[in-house]
Amino acid sequence: xxxxxxxxxxxxxxxxxxxxxxxxxxxxxxxxxxxxxxxxxxxxxxxxxxxxxxxxxxxxxxxxxxxxxxxxxxxxxxxxxxxxxxxxxxxxxxxxxxxxxxxxxxxxxxxxxxxxxxxxxxxxxxxxxxxxxxxxxxxxxxxxxxxxxxxxxxxxxxxxxxxxxxxxxxxxxxxxxxxxxxxxxxxxxxxxxxxxxxxxxxxxxxxxxxxxxxxxxxxxxxxxxxxxxxxxxxxxxxxxxxxxxxxxxxxxxxxxxxxxxxxxxxxxxxxxxxxxxxxxxxxxxxxxxxxxxxxxxxxxxxxxxxxxxxxxxxxxxxxxxxxxxxxxxxxxxxxxxxxxxxxxxxxxxxxxxxxxxxxxxxxxxxxxxxxxxxxxxxxxxxxxxxxxxxxxxxxxxxxxxxxxxxxxxxxxxxxxxxxxxxxxxxxxxxxxxxxxxxxxxxxxxxxxxxxxxxxxxxxxxxxxxxxxxxxxxxxxxxxxxxxxxxxxxxxxxxxxxxxxxxxxxxxxxxxxxxxxxxxxxxxxxxxxxxxxxxxxxxxxxxxxxxxxxxxxxxxxxxxxxxxxxxxxxxxxxxxxxxxxxxxxxxxxxxxxxxxxxxxxxxxxxxxxxxxxxxxxxxxxxxxxxxxxxxxxxxxxxxxxxxxxxxxxxxxxxxxxxxxxxxxxxxxxxxxxxxxxxxxxxxxxxxxxxxxx
Numbered sequence: 034x035x036x037x038x039x040x041x042x043x044x045x046x047x048x049x050x051x052x053x054x055x056x057x058x059x060x061x062x063x064x065x066x067x068x069x070x071x072x073x074x075x076x077x078x079x080x081x082x083x084x085x086x087x088x089x090x091x092x093x094x095x096x097x098x099x100x101x102x103x104x105x106x107x108x109x110x111x112x113x114x115x116x117x118x119x120x121x122x123x124x125x126x127x128x129x130x131x132x133x134x135x136x137x138x139x140x141x142x143x144x145x146x147x148x149x150x151x152x153x154x155x156x157x158x159x160x161x162x163x164x165x166x167x168x169x170x171x172x173x174x175x176x177x178x179x180x181x182x183x184x185x186x187x188x189x190x191x192x193x194x195x196x197x198x199x200x201x202x203x204x205x206x207x208x209x210x211x212x213x214x215x216x217x218x219x220x221x222x223x224x225x226x227x228x229x230x231x232x233x234x235x236x237x238x239x240x241x242x243x244x245x246x247x248x249x250x251x252x253x254x255x256x257x258x259x260x261x262x263x264x265x266x267x268x269x270x271x272x273x274x275x276x277x278x279x280x281x282x283x284x285x286x287x288x289x290x291x292x293x294x295x296x297x298x299x300x301x302x303x304x305x306x307x308x309x310x311x312x313x314x315x316x317x318x319x320x321x322x323x324x325x326x327x328x329x330x331x332x333x334x335x336x337x338x339x340x341x342x343x344x345x346x347x348x349x350x351x352x353x354x355x356x357x358x359x360x361x362x363x364x365x366x367x368x369x370x371x372x373x374x375x376x377x378x379x380x381x382x383x384x385x386x387x388x389x390x391x392x393x394x395x396x397x398x399x400x401x402x403x404x405x406x407x408x409x410x411x412x413x414x415x416x417x418x419x420x421x422x423x424x425x426x427x428x429x430x431x432x433x434x435x436x437x438x439x440x441x442x443x444x445x446x447x448x449x450x451x452x453x454x455x456x457x458x459x460x461x462x463x464x465x466x467x468x469x470x471x472x473x474x475x476x477x478x479x480x481x482x483x484x485x486x487x488x489x490x491x492x493x494x495x496x497x498x499x500x501x502x503x504x505x506x507x508x509x510x511x512x513x514x515x516x517x518x519x520x521x522x523x524x525x526x527x528x529x530x531x532x533x534x535x536x537x538x539x540x541x542x543x544x545x546x547x548x549x550x551x552x553x554x555x556x557x558x559x560x561x562x563x564x565x566x567x568x569x570x571x572x573x574x575x576x577x578x579x580x581x582x583x584x585x586x587x588x589x590x591x592x593x594x595x596x597x598x599x600x601x602x603x604x605x606x607x608x609x610x611x612x613x614x615x616x617x618x619x620x621x622x623x624x625x626x627x628x629x630x631x632x633x634x635x636x637x638x639x640x641x642x643x644x645x646x647x648x649x650x651x652x653x654x655x656x657x658x659x660x661x662x663x664x665x666x667x668x669x670x671x672x673x674x675x676x677x678x679x680x681x682x683x684x685x686x687x688x689x690x691x692x693x694x695x696x697x698x699x700x701x702x703x704x705x706x707x708x709x710x711x712x713x714x715x716x717x718x719x720x721x722x723x724x725x
Contacts, residue, residue, distance in 0.1 A: 036346075036682045038068050038131040046071075046125060050263065053077075053701045054137040054682050055369050057353040058156040061090060064163065065370050065702075068682070069125040070139065071113045072096065073263045075274065076201050076370035079154060080163040080296050084238065085358065087200075088419025093240055094296050095197045095276050097165060099124075101143060101150055102189040111141045111150065115261040117273075129172075133682050135320050136166075146186065147172040148288075157316050159357065161298040164313055168291045188286045192294070194242070195257060195276040198233045201371065207275040210234065213254035215279050222301040222309055231279050243301040244282075245293040245309040252280040269626030324349060327391060334718045343673040346683045347711050351386045354704040355395055363398040364416055368687055368700035374416045376403060376424075377494060378705055380434030381642065384441040385708025389715060396442050397451060403435065404459035409473055410466020429474045429485040429492040432463045433517035440524045440581060457528055464525055468533060475514075481540030482515050482548060484562075495571075495611070497634040505569075505635045509562025512549055513573040516580055519545065523582030545584035549574075550591065556598040557585075570613035571635075572603050572643050578650035593654045599647065606671045607689040608641035614691065621692040623699065637691035638698070641676075644669055645709040648716055659724035666717045672710050685710050 043049050049069035056064040061083025066072055072095065080094035098112035110122035129142035129149065138153040151168040169188060199205045216230040221243050229250050231240040257276045265272035284292060293309040295301060306312045327348045328341070335341045354365050356374060365386055367378035379399060387396035406413045406424050412431035413424030439456055443449060466472045467483070474492055475485035486492045486508035493511050497504040519541045522534055549557040551566055557574035558566035577585050578592050585591050602613040612619050612635070620633035648665050655661030672685060680686045681701030688699040 036133045036678050038678075040129055042131070043069055043125055043128045046120070049125065051680065052131075052678070052682060053680065054131075054133055055350075055353060055684065055702050056137065056154060056156040057366075057369065058161065059159055059353070059355055059357055060161065061356050061358070061366065061374075062156065062161060063090075063353075063369050064154055064156055066096070068131040068139075069113060069128060070096070071115055071120065071125065072260070073115070074370065075204055075262050075265050075270075075272070077262070078197060078201075079165075080156075081201055081370070082161050082238075082298060083356075083358075083418075085360070085418070085420045087237070088417075088422065090201045090418075091237070092197045092199060092201050093238075094163065095195045097294075098193045098195065099150070099152065099167075100191045101141075101148075102191065103146070104187065104189075107145070109141075109143055111152075114257070115263060116259055117261060135317060135324075142172060144172075146188075148186075148188070150190075155313065155316055157312060158319060160304075162304070162312070163296040164309065164316075165294050165296070166291065166313065167286075167294075169286045169288060171288060186288060190284050190286050190292070192282040193278050193280070194282075194296070195278055196231065196233060196240070197274070197276055198237060204271055204274045205276065207256040207258065207277075211277060213277075213279070215250070215252045215254075217250075218300075220300040220302045222295075222304055222306065228301060229280070229282075233277065233279075238298045241295075241297050241299065241301055242282075243295045243297075243309065246284060248292075248294070249283045250280055251283070254279055267624075268630070320349075323352065323391065331715075334715050334722075336718065336721075340673060340714065340718075343677060344711060344714055346677060347673070347685070347707055348390045350684045350702070351390045351704075351707050351711065353702070354382065354386055354707070355399075357398075360420070362402045362416060363395065364402060365399060365704050367704055369702040370700075372700055372703075373418060375428075376412045376414045376416075376431035377428045377434060379403065380412070380431055380438045382704040382708040383438040384445075385645075385711040386704055388441055388445045389708075389711055393442065393446050396438070397448070397455070400435070400438060400442065401455055404456055407432070407459050407462050409471045410463045411472060411474060412463075427474070427492065429483075430494065430514055430517060433514065433521050435463065436460065436521035436524055437517065437580070440520075444581075453528060460525060460528065464522070464529075464534065478510075479540075480544035480548065481537045482510050482544060483518050484509055485511060485514055493573075495573075495635040497631045499628050499631050504632055507560045507567075509560050510548055511560045511573070512557050513576040515541070515545060515549075516574075516577040516584060519584040520580040520582045541584050542587075545577075546588060546591065549577075554598075555591075555594045557595060569616060569618075570598060570602055571611060572599055572609040572640075572647075575599050575609070575643065575646050575650050578653060579646035589654075592650075596647075596650050596654050600651070604647065604668075605639050605689070605691075605695060606668060607644075607676070607695050608639045608672075609643040609647055610637055610639050610691050611635040612637045612691075619691065622690050622696075623688060634688075639689040639691055639695060640687075640706075641672060641685050641689070642703075642705040642709040644672065645713045645716065648713050652716075652720060658720060662717055662720040662724060665713075666721065669710075669713060673714060 052068040064079045066077045078092040078095045081092045101109045111124040113125045127141045130140040132138045136153045136155045141150045153166040155164045211233050218228045218230045221228045229242040262272045364374040365379040365382050367375040411426045414428035467477045475483045491503045493507050495505045559571045560567045603610040619637040623633045680697035684702040685706035686697035687703035689695045
C-alpha cells in the first residue's frame with residue numbers, strides 16, 4: 034500500500050498543492066503532478082519522454098481534463114488549473130481520495146449521484162506509453178442491487194487532452210507553427226478501432242491516441258491561455274503557459290464500466306500485445322511482483338512492520354531512478370522532474386538505488402557504462418542528452434566515488450572476478466592519471482594529497498554559483514576529496530599492490546591530519562589552500578571517518594571529536610546541515626528567486642543523503658553501540674515516516690530548510706536522498722539485531 038490521502042487533505046488546497054506524485058518508465062520519461070491535479074511546476078505533466086535525437090526530456094501531454102455529464106444537463110468538471118487570480122474549474126473539490134499504491138489513482142466523488150469516477154495513470158516499463166484508466170462505480174458499494182438508485186444511470190464522459198510539446202525546461206506559448214489538424218489512423222491495437230494521431234510540430238514525434246472501447250472524437254482545436262505554475266512564480270521564473278487542445282473524446286458509461294486510453298510514441302498495433310488491457314494487467318503484475326520480491330528481501334533486515342513498509346516503498350521508488358537507453362547506457366537520474374544523469378549523483382546513489390534494492394546487476398551495468406566514458410582519469414559529471422554529443426567533465430570527485438561504488442558492490446556481492454574483468458581497467462586509468470599528472474581538474478602534490486581547481490572553479494558537490502562566482506569556494510585541498518582519495522587508494526590495493534600506491538598511502542597517513550586538523554577548534558578544516566585553513570564547520574569532514582578506509586582512524590580522540598562537532602552543530606532529524614548555525618553566513622530557509630536559493634543551497638540547508646555517512650561514523654566511534662543505534666534509529670525516523678508523504682510521495686526530497694520546521698525543499702524526488710535513507714535504516718537494523 035502506498036501513501037493514501039483522504040478528503041481532509043483536500044480541504045486545504047495549499048497543502049494538497051505541495052504533495053507530488055511520480056511515475057517513470059525507466060527510459061528517462063516521467064509523469065508527475067500534485068495530488069489535487071493542479072500542475073504547480075512547468076515540469077509537471079502526464080507524459081514526458083527522453084528524446085535522444087532532440088537532446089533531452091520533452092513534455093508532450095500536459096494532462097487530460099475530464100467532465101462527467103448526465104442527461105438532465107448536470108455537468109461535473111473534474112479538472113483544476115491555476116489561472117491568474119483563480120483556480121478553474123474546481124475539480125479538486127470533488128476529490129474523495131488519492132492513492133499512490135501501485136499506480137497514482139484519484140477518486141472523484143459525485144455526491145448528488147452517489148458515484149465515484151476513478152482515474153488512474155500508468156507509464157509502461159521501458160515503453161513510451163501512457164495508459165489512463167477510468168472506472169465509474171457506486172460510492173456506496175454496500176447497497177444491494179435491488180435497492181441501487183444508480184442501477185440504470187448513464188453518464189457521459191468527456192476527455193480533452195492538453196498538449197505542451199516542448200522541452201521540460203521551456204514553456205509553450207500560442208503560435209501559428211503548430212499543426213492544428215488531427216488525423217484518423219488504422220493502427221489501433223484492437224485492429225477494428227480507429228485511433229487519433231496528433232502531429233503538432235515538424236521534427237517532433239507523433240502522438241498516437243488509442244482506447245480499448247470505441248470513442249467518439251470531435252476535433253476542436255483551441256488554446257487554453259495563461260495557465261500558471263505557482264512554484265515557478267515563487268522561484269522568479271516565467272510561470273505562464275498556453276496549452277493546446279486538439280479535440281474532445283466522448284463515451285457513454287454505465288455503472289461498473291471501465292475505459293482504457295493510451296497515449297504513445299509508438300503505433301498501438303506495434304505494442305506487441307493483443308489489447309490495452311493486457312498491457313495494463315502485465316504492468317500491474319510486474320509491479321506487484323516487484324513489491325513482493327522487495328518485501329521478502331527487505332524483511333530479512335527490517336523487522337517492525339511499519340518500518341518495513343516504508344523501506345519497501347522507498348526501494349520501489351528507488352527503481353524509478355534507473356534508466357536504460359537504446360544505446361546500451363544504463364544510469365541513474367539524479368532527481369525528478371528536472372535533473373539529469375549525473376556522474377557524481379549516480380556513483381553516490383548506486384549502493385542504495387541498485388545494490389541494496391532490487392538487482393545488484395543494475396549496479397554493475399551502470400558502473401560499466403560510466404567506465405567507458407572515462408577520460409584522463411575523470412568520470413563525466415553528466416552523460417550526453419543527445420546522441421553524438423560529448424559528456425561534460427567538470428567533477429573532481431565523481432571518479433573517487435566510482436571507487437566507493439565498486440567497493441560497495443564487492444562488499445555486497447563478493448564479485449571480485451567481475452570487477453577485475455570489466456572494471457579494473459577503469460580503476461587503473463583513474464589512479465594512473467593522478468600518478469602521471471594527466472587529470473585536468475586536479476594535481477597530486479608531494480604530500481600525497483589532491484589539490485583541485487582554482488578560485489574560479491566549483492568541482493566538488495558544493496558547486497552553486499551566483500553571478501558566475503562560487504558561493505562556497507572550495508579549491509585546494511578539500512577534505513572529502515582527500516578522504517575519498519585515501520579510501521580509493523586503499524581499496525585499489527586489493528587489486529594492485531604496486532609500490533607507488535603503497536607509498537602514496539603512507540604519505541597521506543603522514544600528511545592528512547597535519548594539513549586538515551585544527552587544534553584550537555578540534556576538528557578538520559573544510560578546505561586548505563594558499564589562504565590557509567577554511568574552518569567553516571561543514572559536514573564534509575564526516576567522510577574522513579565514515580569511509581571504510583580512513584586517514585584518521587588511528588587517532589581515536591580526533592575521530593570522536595570530528596563526529597561530536599558534526600553532531601552538535603550540523604545534525605538534524607533530516608540529515609546534516611551544510612553550515613553551522615553559528616556562522617554569520619548561515620541561511621535557515623531555502624526560498625526566493627534563483628539567486629537567493631543558489632546562495633542558500635550549501636549555506637545551511639539540510640541534505641538527507643549525508644544521513645548514512647553520519648550514522649556510519651557515529652556507530653564507529655560509539656562506545657555503547659546499542660545506545661547509539663537506538664539514538665539514530667529514533668533521530669532519523671521522520672525520514673521514513675512523515676517525509677514520505679511530504680513533497681514527493683514515497684520519496685525523499687533533495688534538501689530541507691536548516692531550522693525548524695525543516696520544510697522539504699528542492700527537487701521532490703532525489704535519488705541520493707532515497708538511496709542513503711534506505712542504507713541508513715538497513716545499517717541501523719543490522720546493528721539492532723547484533724546488539725539486542
